[in-house]
Amino acid sequence: MEELVVLEISGVKRGETTYLAAIREVSGGDLExxxxxxxxxxxxxxxxxxxxxxxxxxxxxxxxxxxxxxxxxxxxxxxxxxxxxxxxxxxxxxxxxxxxxxxxxxxxxxxxxxxxxxxxxxxxxxxxxxxxxxxxxxxxxxxxxxxxxxxxxxxxxxxxxxxxxxxxxxxxxxxxxxxxxxxxxxxxxxxxxxxxxxxxxxxxxxxxxxxxxxxxxxxxxxxxxxxxxxxxxxxxxxxxxxxxxxxxxxxxxxxxxxxxxxxxxxxxxxxxxxxxxxxxxRGQLHMDQQKVRAICEWEAPSTVSELRSFLGLVNYYPRFIAGYSARAAPLTDLLKKTQSWDWTPRCAEAFEDLKRAVTEDPVLRLPDCSRSFELQAAAGQRGQRASDSAFSSYRRRPPHFPEFGAAPHTRARARHFASGHFPSHHPHTATLCSTTRTATWHRPGG
Structure with a gap:
């Protein structure tokens, strides 16, 4: 079944009001x-x-x-x-x-x-x-x-x-x-x-x-x-x-x-x-397909306000997007007050990348806190990522040993799932230390 929805849009031009009509599907459960x-x-x-x-x-x-x-x-x-x-x-x-x-x-x-x-x-x-x-x-x-x-x-x-x-x-x-x-x-x-x-x-x-x-x-x-x-x-x-x-x-x-x-x-x-x-x-978390559709149909923003609205919608689902912070970085940088608006090819690529990411529709399994957890951490030059029951990411300035920074981030984001030590895995274990030891290093020339 379908229904006609009429939306009023004020402020298109001073003193004018515009109406936008659209047809949307209505499931039977909404009416019966x-x-x-x-x-x-x-x-x-x-x-x-x-x-x-x-x-x-x-x-x-x-x-x-x-x-x-x-x-x-x-x-x-x-x-x-x-x-x-x-x-x-x-x-x-x-x-x-x-x-x-x-x-x-x-x-x-x-x-x-x-x-x-x-x-x-x-x-x-x-x-x-x-x-x-x-x-x-x-x-x-x-x-x-x-x-x-x-x-x-x-x-x-x-x-x-x-x-x-x-x-x-x-x-x-x-x-x-x-x-x-x-x-x-x-x-x-x-x-x-x-x-x-x-x-x-x-x-x-x-x-x-x-x-x-x-x-x-x-x-x-x-x-x-x-x-x-x-x-x-x-x-x-x-x-x-x-x-x-x-x-x-x-x-x-x-x-x-x-x-x-x-x-x-x-x-x-x-x-x-x-x-x-x-x-x-059933122990799983899914994205709302109506919101996913809205993200996919979003046109490239031309102002900071439009970009902020787009990111506000995408920010419903950062845990579904691996490496979200790093992938969104070209866009979030444009929101800085010190940054002038410049929609570069890199920004356009990040915009389309986020739209593609939500269409992949990963299913997140919600945690069963009666079981043990195994954490995985990785880091790159733009960001770091952790994986437990969902994706977790954040940006940082590129260090000489990025994986070392990923491990504390991973444990900090997932510490509420564990009362003690739990195993973690990193792609470059030589740069990391056990949680029971102290690691020190010197920067080249430092």
Missing amino acids: EEDHPAVIDAVLGEFKDVMPQELPKRLPPRREVDHAIELEPGAKPPAKAPYRMAPPELEELQRQLKDLLDAGFIKPSKAPYGAPVLFQRKSYGSLRLCIDYRALNKVTVKNKYPIPLVADLFDQLGGAKFFTKLDLRSGYYQVRIAEGDEEKTACVTRYGAYEFLVMPFGLTNAPATFCTLMNKLFHPYLDRFVVVYLDDIVVYSNTLEEHVEHLRTIFQVLRENQLFVKREKCSFAKEEVHFLGHWIG
């Missing part, structure tokens, strides 16, 4: 009810209140973690003028403001704060209301709570046989703004000023707040049978019987904390699941 084992259907029926068609028309409860906005001492309330919008955007703005008012998520504001609103188009075409809080964020004290490392989350899923992915429905709107900080969220539109009572998109500390909340709620089960990345929750198990019990446990946590799931974006009891731009299952 999935088939599940009967025991999974029973769990879904038991917790159907956790999966409503829309969020309840009421504020979420106060929790241990609400979103606080602490300003730097002496900061003045930032206020900006509204942005201009195209007629379709204004129509959508009116609709979304009405929905937010009806739900009680916003209220009219007379605060001295004011941030303009804009829209971000979601992957399936609809518009997400965002607030340009850059001025507010600049004077906000930053919350350094750590966001999970994606590679760590993947490693936890390696041995599982069944996966369920849960997506919270408008997850940010299920978190309250801390009492007294509501006025700081004030936004300005053509139709008036409003302040949020729930957490909007665009606040600098919003991801940290969300991670804090999720980690507190699911702390007893993290890395046992659930991993969480912002509003994406993956439940994983070795057997279907375990999976049923794990699902009940997670659904009960959601119910007790009045958190709601968007069922149409969830996958239940699958042997393979799409998570953070990858497909995971």
